[in-house]
Amino acid sequence: SQTIHQWPATLVQPVGSPLSLECTVEGTSNPNLYWYRQAAGRGLQLLFYSVGIGQISSEVPQNLSASRPQDRQFILSSKKLLLSDSGFYLCAWMIGTGFSGNTIYFGEGSWLTVV
Amino acid sequence: DAKTTQPTSMDCAEGRAANLPCNHSTISGNEYVYWYRQIHSQGPQYIIHGLKNNETNEMASLIITEDRKSSTLILPHATLRDTAVYYCIVRNRNYGGSQGNLIFGKGTKLSVKP
Numbered sequence: 001s002q003t004i005h006q007w008p009a010t011l012v013q014p015v016g017s018p019l020s021l022e023c024t025v026e027g028t029s030n031p032n033l034y035w036y037r038q039a040a041g042r043g044l045q046l047l048f049y050s051v052g053i054g055q056i057s058s059e060v061p062q063n064l065s066a067s068r069p070q071d072r073q074f075i076l077s078s079k080k081l082l083l084s085d086s087g088f089y090l091c092a093w094m095i096g097t098g099f100s101g102n103t104i105y106f107g108e109g110s111w112l113t114v115v
Numbered sequence: 116d117a118k119t120t121q122p123t124s125m126d127c128a129e130g131r132a133a134n135l136p137c138n139h140s141t142i143s144g145n146e147y148v149y150w151y152r153q154i155h156s157q158g159p160q161y162i163i164h165g166l167k168n169n170e171t172n173e174m175a176s177l178i179i180t181e182d183r184k185s186s187t188l189i190l191p192h193a194t195l196r197d198t199a200v201y202y203c204i205v206r207n208r209n210y211g212g213s214q215g216n217l218i219f220g221k222g223t224k225l226s227v228k229p
Contacts, residue, residue, distance in 0.1 A: 034216070042221075043202075043219040043220055043221055043222070044159070044217075044219040046216045046217075046218075059216075088156075090158050092158075103149075103161050103164065104161070104217055106158035106159045106160070106161075107158050108157065108158050109156070109157065109158045111156070
């Protein structure tokens with residue numbers, strides 16, 4: 001069966017410090033991968049998605065970047081964090097083949113507080 | 116923007132059926148209806164999805180109207196652990212990259228009470 005893991009689960013970072021959140025998927029190949037953010041009291045917002053190694057698409061302009069160095073690894077980064085980067089970050093995956101109605105599955109989430 | 120409309124909150128007595136409505140009047144023939152729920156401080160959990168037929172799994176049933184403009188998620192015997200925010204989402208079946216994205220609205224906060 002497929003599983004998704006992301007870490008760290010919680011972190012507190014000062015303004016201006018770098019960020020690295022990592023996500024890995026097991027039990028599948030060539031998944032579509034996603035990074036979402038959920039600010040306090042708000043819905044989920046798609047930040048990045050990837051359909052393959054090295055292929056990253058950004059949905060919103062921001063202070064963050066994403067990379068996919070391996071098929072089942074997705075990394076969210078920032079060189080200098082802003083207070084507005086605080087939130088709940090979620091990695092998600094979906095089967096990358098052409099079946100319609102495939103489901104997106106989410107990781108456990110990472111709570112980021114920028115102070 | 117989310118293509119669905121849901122009530123902000125609902126209450127349900129423990130052991131009773133919880134019926135969560137969703138309006139998606141602009142849904143197209145290529146779009147599925149998905150339901151997720153999110154318990155506080157956790158990632159969203161997939162519940163069920165459907166295109167035009169009613170669907171049932173071990174968690175819930177999904178009833179889609181014939182015109183597909185609305186649907187209802189039914190939790191047959193709600194428990195306290197079903198307290199969560201429930202999201203109804205429409206998504207294009209012909210995905211490719213962000214077309215596979217789920218656009219979450221604000222959902223319905225379901226409170227199951229003893």
